[in-house]
Every structure is written in C-alpha cells, then in structure tokens.
Amino acid sequence: MVVEVDLHLHTTFSDGNLTPTELIDLCAENGLNTVAVTDHDSTEGIEEAFQAAEKYKDFTVIPGIELSADQPGIEVHVLGYFLDYKNNDFQNVLADFRDGRKTRAMGMVQKLNDLGIKITWDQVLRISDGAAIGRPHIAQAMVDNGYIEYPKQAFDKYLGRNGLAYVSRPRLTPSGAVKLILEYSGVPVLAHPTYLAQRELGDEDWPVIKQNIVELKKVGLAGIEVFYNDYTHEQIHELEMIASDLELIKCGGSDYHANGNPGEILPGFIGPSKNTVCEIVRRKTLNRSNA
Secondary structure: OOOOOEEEEEEOOOOOHHHHHHHHHHHHOOOOOOEOHHHEEEOHHHHHHHHOOOOOOOOOEEEEEEEEEEOOOOOEEEEEEEEEEEEHHHHHHHHHHHHHHHHHHHHHHHHHOOOOOOHOOOOOOHHHHHOOOOOHHHHHHHHHHOOOOHHHHHHHHOOOOOOOOOOOOOEEEEHHHHHHHHOOOEEEEEEOHHHHHOOOOHHHHHHHHHHHHHHHHHHHOEOOOOOEEEEHHHHHHHHHHHHHHOOOEEEEEEOOOOOOOOOOOOOOOOOOOHHHHHHHHHHHHHHHHOO
16 A cells, blocks of 8 residues: 555654754655654644645645543644644643643653662753653663663663652543544544553454444544554554544554664555545534534
8 A cells, every 4th residue: 555644743842852953854755645743742842844745736634632631641742733723722732731741750860860760861862952841851861871772672671650659740642632622623633542451452452442432432532543653453453443443533643753672663654545624624624513
C-alpha cells in the first residue's frame, strides 16, 4: 500500500527532535501529502508547519494535538484534529497542562539524582529548548550523560509508569480528553488503543479494549488508530474490525519523534488511506452543524 497520510507526528514543540520545518521536509521527501502535527499539550508548532508546507504542491497540514489522560493503571492518549487551536481559553488550558508536565519532570529529575543518576534540571531545560517538557527530554539527558544508549531504555526501567523514578501528574480522564477536544470543535481519536491492555497484548484483552472504546464513543469519540508504528498485521486486523463494528474512523500514523530509538518507523511507512482524511473532515463539518 502506498502511504500518503500520517496523522500522528511530533516536533520540537513537544518531545520530537525535528523542527516543524524539518518534519514537513522529511514527510514530503518520503512521499506523504497529508500530515497532522500532534504535539503533546501544545499547538505552537502548527503555524511553522503550515508555512513549511507552502513550498510543496498539494501538501496539506492538519492542525492537531495529543492529550494525555489517566484511567486506573494506564495512561491513555487522545488525538484531536482540526480543533480551534487559536482559542485563548483552549491555550490557557494547555498552559496549565504544560505547567503540570514541568512539575512532574522536576520530581523525576530529583528521583533520578537520588538513585545516583546525575542529570540536572538545567540540562533538561536546554534539551527541551522551550518546548512542552516531557519524559523524552529527561531520557535524552540520561543518554547524553552515558547512563543509557537510547531513550527507550529510560522508560523501561526509570520513567515508565512503574519505573523507579516515575512521578504522576494531574490529568484528564479519557472521556474528559474527548470532551475537551469536542468543546473546541475538534475531532477526537483514540491513539494506540492496544496500550489499553496494560501488559503484553493477548487474545483475552481485545474485549476489554473494545469496551473501553465503546465507552469513549458514548461521549463523542470519532475514531481510533488502526495503523500504528509497532502494530502487527493481526493487531491491525482486530482494530479494523472494532472500528468497522463501532462505525469509527480508521486513523493512524507513525508517532514519529526522531528520537533515535532502534527500529523507529519513519513517516511514510505506516498510515491510513486518503479516505480517512475525508471522513475526519466530514465529522468536523457534522460537529459544527450540531453545535
């Protein structure tokens, strides 16, 4: 399948390592013509992405975001597309989220120091370079100081939900994230639904995943990520069936960060069909007419 669409991408305005311009250039070089910039709790990279796309013929940038939410035992991410990201009230909400990220990150740095892993807060700030601070910035500091080889190792032992240096932060519920995106005229989509399994995915987990999706659809969820960077063919098939059964949009993308982890999937190698974008636009129009 020729991939032309990637609806899950990150830039230096959250925890990606490419500027919006560099990201758009890479996407165009890899044959994409429609992308969504979905930084964590930030829409600050969207305008630069729009400008970068102007030099490419028939290249579309969809304004997006990725919000973090919590339900018992797991972290849930909800993507929002075509939302009213310039709304001042919405930007104030995002600023509060980013403040929570900063407080949490400072706590993690302290825990790492207590464990004998010497990184500094100033170092993390330099790496984030003014972006919404996230755990990948801490992980990069650990790489730079020689404690690990690549960022994913930090999550496996230290920064993941059960990690030695993990610190929680106030979050939305998954339904709250869906409602927030709808409040600002966006189209909400559940990111990487397989992560709802809380563990290595087994056949017994699919009914639980589906039930979670059913509950989110009740409050306005429009789609799920069917295509994602580390999905197996079997997982894609299961998610396609869930999406079809629940009449949800089949979305997807690479979740590209340019973070240097082994096997990271580049933009242009996984994603949904062009028809997905048309369905998102239709849902956006429907939401507007029902407002």
